[in-house]
Amino acid sequence: xxxxxxxxxxxxxxxxxxxxxxxxxxxxxxxxxxxxxxxxxxxxxxxxxxxxxxxxxxxxxxxxxxxxxxxxxxxxxxxxxxxxxxxxxxxxxxxxxxxxxxxxxxxxxxxxxxxxxxxxxxxxxxxxxxxxxxxxxxxxxxxxxxxxxxxxxxxxxxxxxxxxxxxxxxxxxxxxxxxxxxxxxxxxxxxxxxxxx
Amino acid sequence: xxxxxxxxxxxxxxxxxxxxxxxxxxxxxxxxxxxxxxxxxxxxxxxxxxxxxxxxxxxxxxxxxxxxxxxxxxxxxxxxxxxxxxxxxxxxxxxxxxxxx
Numbered sequence: 442x443x444x445x446x447x448x449x450x451x452x453x454x455x456x457x458x459x460x461x462x463x464x465x466x467x468x469x470x471x472x473x474x475x476x477x478x479x480x481x482x483x484x485x486x487x488x489x490x491x492x493x494x495x496x497x498x499x500x501x502x503x504x505x506x507x508x509x510x511x512x513x514x515x516x517x518x519x520x521x522x523x524x525x526x527x528x529x530x531x532x533x534x535x536x537x538x539x540x541x542x543x544x545x546x547x548x549x550x551x552x553x554x555x556x557x558x559x560x561x562x563x564x565x566x567x568x569x570x571x572x573x574x575x576x577x578x579x580x581x582x583x584x585x586x587x588x589x590x591x592x593x594x595x596x597x598x599x600x601x602x603x604x605x606x607x608x609x610x611x612x613x614x615x616x617x618x619x620x621x622x623x624x625x626x627x628x629x630x631x632x633x634x635x636x637x638x
Numbered sequence: 639x640x641x642x643x644x645x646x647x648x649x650x651x652x653x654x655x656x657x658x659x660x661x662x663x664x665x666x667x668x669x670x671x672x673x674x675x676x677x678x679x680x681x682x683x684x685x686x687x688x689x690x691x692x693x694x695x696x697x698x699x700x701x702x703x704x705x706x707x708x709x710x711x712x713x714x715x716x717x718x719x720x721x722x723x724x725x726x727x728x729x730x731x732x733x734x735x736x737x738x739x
Contacts (some may be wrong), residue, residue: 464673471666476659483657493662500669509683561643571651578648595652622645629641629648 452516459507471500474517478524484591485528486535487576495531499524518605525588525606532584550574554632581628586621593618 450458450469458466475496482495503523510519546554553570556563564571579587592603603614662668711720 460677462676464675465670467673468666468670471669475661475665475669479661480657480659493665496665497669497672501672504673504677506680506683507677509680511687557644557647561640561647564647568651571648572655575648575652579652590649594649597653625645626641629644633641633644 453512456507456510456512456516459504467500467504470503470516474520475500477517477521481521481524482528484595485532485587487580491531491535495524495527499527502527522606522608525592526608529584529588529607532587536584546577547573550577578625578628578632582621582624585617586624589614589617589621590625593621 450466452470452473455466455470459470478496478499479492482492482499486492486495499520503520506523510516547570549568549570550573553564553568553574579590582590588607589603592598592606593600598606600611600614600618603609604611607614609617
């Protein structure tokens with residue numbers, strides 16, 4: 442019954458066991474936290490193979506840096522900081538400079554934009570086209586801007602939380618948030634000019 | 639086109655679309671299979687931890703020395719004050735210079 446025994450062990454006990462050389466004790470930790478790490482990774486990577494690579498890297502880094510976990514905060518917070526930083530590294534490494542033009546949009550996305558242009562209330566927030574569209578717009582942003590917009594506007598986190606997750610100071614987060622919003626507006630303006638002006 | 643409203647709608651769409659929590663089958667096995675033998679020893683973290691552990695004893699030593707110096711000065715009846723000691727020490731080279739020349 443090794444699985445049921447592992448479930449009963451706390452994070453601190455499992456971490457202590459891993460640090461004492463019992464590598465198998467890391468598996469329950471991975472099992473427990475992988476759904477949350479997958480959610481985070483899916484916010485920044487589209488392809489499932491990329492998501493899996495990010496999650497794997499997060500856990501490998503967590504294992505390697507486990508000795509630096511002091512236990513002052515819950516393991517989950519420490520792991521999520523590692524996950525956000527790994528996602529940021531991924532965005533920087535896979536920076537795509539391809540400019541999106543209106544011609545790249547699918548019919549659904551174009552229809553949604555046209556409906557919005559005609560009457561904003563006709564274009565629903567929950568439409569799949571809107572979700573694809575925002576994904577495209579986010580992919581246009583710089584890594585820092587995308588990270589800040591995702592954490593601040595989409596995940597609804599506070600500036601202090603973002604500061605703790607990214608390791609940036611509070612003023613830096615505020616400046617980057619301001620620039621990120623401006624960058625996103627610029628991107629939308631470009632698209633609007635291309636199609637509607 | 640109202641860009642602020644478009645931005646708001648798109649962000650609301652992204653907020654409503656939380657990514658799934660589904661995990662590929664036996665993903666944890668894949669991770670564990672790739673783990674190196676032991677977690678790496680983080681020298682910087684160990685040094686950092688040691689320094690933090692040393693903070694409390696160092697503060698205690700400083701406080702004890704401070705109290706001891708304060709009390710020993712109060713009990714010293716020679717009439718010499720710290721200011722006079724400092725002055726004598728600072729002027730010592732000049733005094734010896736006058737004697738030499």
